[in-house]
Amino acid sequence: EVQLVESGGGLVQPGGSLRLSCAASGFTFNNYAMSWVRQAPGKGLEWVSVISGSGDNTYYADFVKGRFTSSRDNNSKTLYLQINTLRAEDTAVYYCATVGSSWSIFDYWGQGTLVTVSS
């Protein structure tokens, strides 16, 4: 059974940093690209990034503007999202998801981790 478990969220002050993690199990992790998708409270889904199965290629949404870095450790089957210079508008539930045969297919999702940016 595919399982994705995010962690690392919490309350952080504006300008601070966080590293989110997504622990994967139940599938061959390095065979799959992975994405981060976020959802602000009461708002819609917003794609954040995708990283290839090898980790060699990453792509980001325009709003990231160099503040976010996605990485992965295929040995420990863990996906990461480093978020720097946090802003109030980054407040959201951050989901990790497996990517299917095309990059708009998110087959399996974690339960999400909440990031709250507030002073």
Place this chain on the structure above:
Amino acid sequence: QSALTQPASVSGSPGQSITISCSGTSSDVGGYNYVSWYQQHPGKAPKLMIYDVSNRPSGVSNRFSGSKSGNTASLTISGLQAEDEADYYCSSYASSSTVIFGGGTKLTVL
């Protein structure tokens, strides 16, 4: 990148059919057959319902179907059931290896 355009809400009675539209541009919806649809119940993670415009993942009811014409994709739910009440989001591959979501549609089963 602007979000794909979806109606904020749609409603229907049990047994009826409803259609949710998802409008984009030739740089996303119209340019690729890579449109997906997701169902999200309150407090839950999204669930993939349709991929590559019209394909259903294993386990998804055949009451759900997808199509596309030009820059607009559509999700149709037939034989509406109470458990279909949820938020629905479309997504599309876009240029420069990015993905864009729609703003979401709240489906109410009357």
